[in-house]
Amino acid sequence: MKRRKVSNLLGLAVLSTLLERPMHPYEVATVLRSREKEADMDIKIGSLYTVVNNLARHGFIEAAESGREGALPERTVYRITGAGRDELVDWVRELISAPEPEPRRFKAGLSVFAVLGPDQAVDLLQERLTALERGTEALRAALAEHSAFVPRLFLVEDEYEIAMREAEQAWVRALLQELTSGSFPGLADWRGWETG
Structure with missing residues (x-):
């Protein structure tokens, strides 16, 4: 760069x-x-x-x-x-x-995720997922409104933002499923750290 x-x-x-x-x-x-x-x-x-x-x-x-x-x-x-x-x-x-790593607050939080208990992590991830879904719907509505009078060439950054949010939502849903089903590797150990 x-x-x-x-x-x-x-x-x-x-x-x-x-x-x-x-x-x-x-x-x-x-x-x-x-x-x-x-x-x-x-x-x-x-x-x-x-x-x-x-x-x-x-x-x-x-x-x-x-x-x-x-x-x-x-x-x-x-x-x-x-x-x-x-x-x-x-x-x-x-x-x-040129792809460039962007510092992300969520990624920083995930890097120290273990300080939360699994149940608290589930609650917070669910909160994040709900906020992401609402925000994505608002972006979709704005994009639909703007696409009626703005050429797509000037809206591709909004399409990208929606795609990135959808990818994050899919990842969060998958992580939530592992945590709530008990299939997340090391879940019992994590619970032990929380109580220990």
């Missing part, structure tokens, strides 16, 4: 948004929010301005115009540069082609 001058994923979102047309950073934030990108990343105005400044410092975007309306502060409209287009394409190519 290449070390990037700006590696914050918000930078990727800014570059892709400015590819459409020059915009003021606040307008970029508005466009990202309207596309529900907050589900993928935090969009905080302070962070956004930091990312914009970093992108400009490295030549990926540049000021297209600056102006002031009345007593409002000066507003700078930015556009993507040729170097910014190259960086955007290279970054997306890397993200799509």
Whole structure:
């Protein structure tokens, strides 16, 4: 994986948004929010301005115009540069082609799963499964609604999210089945650790 001058994923979102047309950073934030990108990343105005400044410092975007309306502060409209287009394409190519381990809170919890008793683990996994199912249904409904007016090309990340949630649900269901049926290897020992 290449070390990037700006590696914050918000930078990727800014570059892709400015590819459409020059915009003021606040307008970029508005466009990202309207596309529900907050589900993928935090969009905080302070962070956004930091990312914009970093992108400009490295030549990926540049000021297209600056102006002031009345007593409002000066507003700078930015556009993507040729170097910014190259960086955007290279970054997306890397993200799509190269699997990268992502730190996951659930995986971290599973790595120390043994501190829970089996019965508590079952209750918590059931809670997680219910939340996953509700969230997946909400995502499916939103995808169905958006697919009526948004080309599929711009919805594939939602399809991926649904597929990942479905895979996690299947895995959690299988683990729950092993724990509740007693077929989970070492279950008696685990119960012994809990009481010991």
